[in-house]
Amino acid sequence: MAGHDTARDVYRQALPVILVSLIAGLFAGTILGSETMRAGISEVPGLLLLLPAFLATRGGVYGSLGARLSTGLHQGLIEPRFRLDRRLTNAILASFINGMTVSVFIAVVTYLWLTLLGTAGNLLQLVGIMVVAGFLSAVLMISVLITVIFVGYRRGLDPDNVIGPVVTTLGDVFGVLFLLVGIYVVGVVL
Amino acid sequence: MTDEWSIRRIVRTMIPLLAALSVLQLVSGTVLETFEAVLVSNPALLVLVPVQIGTAGNLASITCSRLTTQLYLGTYELDRSNPDLRANAGAVFALAGTVFGIVGVAAWAIGVALGGTLGLGRVLLVSLVSGMLLAVLVVVTSVAAVEASYRAGLNPDDTTIPVVTNVCDIAGVLILFGVVSVVV
Numbered sequence: 001m002a003g004h005d006t007a008r009d010v011y012r013q014a015l016p017v018i019l020v021s022l023i024a025g026l027f028a029g030t031i032l033g034s035e036t037m038r039a040g041i042s043e044v045p046g047l048l049l050l051l052p053a054f055l056a057t058r059g060g061v062y063g064s065l066g067a068r069l070s071t072g073l074h075q076g077l078i079e080p081r082f083r084l085d086r087r088l089t090n091a092i093l094a095s096f097i098n099g100m101t102v103s104v105f106i107a108v109v110t111y112l113w114l115t116l117l118g119t120a121g122n123l124l125q126l127v128g129i130m131v132v133a134g135f136l137s138a139v140l141m142i143s144v145l146i147t148v149i150f151v152g153y154r155r156g157l158d159p160d161n162v163i164g165p166v167v168t169t170l171g172d173v174f175g176v177l178f179l180l181v182g183i184y185v186v187g188v189v190l
Numbered sequence: 191m192t193d194e195w196s197i198r199r200i201v202r203t204m205i206p207l208l209a210a211l212s213v214l215q216l217v218s219g220t221v222l223e224t225f226e227a228v229l230v231s232n233p234a235l236l237v238l239v240p241v242q243i244g245t246a247g248n249l250a251s252i253t254c255s256r257l258t259t260q261l262y263l264g265t266y267e268l269d270r271s272n273p274d275l276r277a278n279a280g281a282v283f284a285l286a287g288t289v290f291g292i293v294g295v296a297a298w299a300i301g302v303a304l305g306g307t308l309g310l311g312r313v314l315l316v317s318l319v320s321g322m323l324l325a326v327l328v329v330v331t332s333v334a335a336v337e338a339s340y341r342a343g344l345n346p347d348d349t350t351i352p353v354v355t356n357v358c359d360i361a362g363v364l365i366l367f368g369v370v371s372v373v374v
Binding site for chain 1: 195196197200201204205207208209211212213215216218219220222223226229230233234236237238239240241242243244245248249251252256265273274276277278279280281284285288289292293296297300301304305306356359360363
């Protein structure tokens with residue numbers, strides 16, 4: 001009877017997605033374990049504290065942008081063209097504002113939490129790192145998502161099946177990478 | 191008429207959710223911060239962190255989506271002899287075993303390349319034990335969440351998946367470091 005998958009069927013269907021996210025996780029982990037990053041972790045108090053929140057909100061912000069664009073395409077509210085359409089620009093701007101606001105929010109909450117734990121943190125340093133990392137992730141995630149969704153849609157791919165893996169994979173790998181860039185930039189400026 | 195595509199509306203709906211989510215994630219962050227010294231001297235363990243977080247959420251979202259679909263199709267029933275439930279649980283354990291076996295070896299190798307000294311046996315033990323505990327947690331939480339939202343009359347697609355995914359992400363880090371503190 002249809003609808004009754006065995007454990008083997010479920011395993012086979014889920015394995016590809018899980019393996020893609022595994023490879024992304026290993027890339028992200030390698031950047032995280034690199035000597036430069038470990039030096040950064042030791043030097044910047046609060047970096048490990050904000051890491052899970054920073055990575056999780058990537059998924060929240062850009063996953064929802066993807067879902068919104070996908071729904072818009074299915075409903076015929078937006079067209080799969082790189083044109084200045086009001087709905088499209090609104091969705092993009094809103095996700096940019098969300099991404100940046102939450103990044104700064106995470107920096108501030110991390111600083112407050114550090115202070116509460118009795119560790120001396122540097123608010124300017126944390127905000128700086130989050131602004132740089134948040135901005136770079138926003139630019140990359142928005143451009144890649146739109147390209148993948150539009151090009152995929154025109155070729156007959158259902159965007160709903162593409163968004164999840166794209167957001168998880170790119171979000172983690174580039175999230176950690178841009179965090180490293182943020183530490184470097186803030187280290188040079190401050 | 192409210193405009194679903196106005197910037198103000200998108201930002202206003204998302205920001206409180208995202209803010210709450212990031213405060214919740216500080217729980218994992220605090221655990222990571224507590225283990226800073228161990229993590230910095232053992233890169234293999236740092237490699238495990240993103241994989242553990244990502245896989246936990248993925249397994250949870252797959253299980254929840256499947257259970258939700260079965261709920262709508264009318265084949266879901268909270269019973270130990272339910273073949274769909276058994277298939278889901280079996281698949282989650284098999285997936286966890288596969289992924290965390292590969293991850294253990296990979297994290298060890300990357301750790302060595304990055305100058306770490308932790309042995310293969312230990313990294314593999316940490317990875318597999320925490321991975322299998324995570325699988326138990328994913329199955330239990332997903333079933334409980336779908337059952338709870340079904341009884342409360344909520345649509346599990348809207349509420350369950352985001353909640354369970356985040357809970358499993360956080361629990362993934364807690365379990366990982368519970369195991370690390372015993373093994374390493």
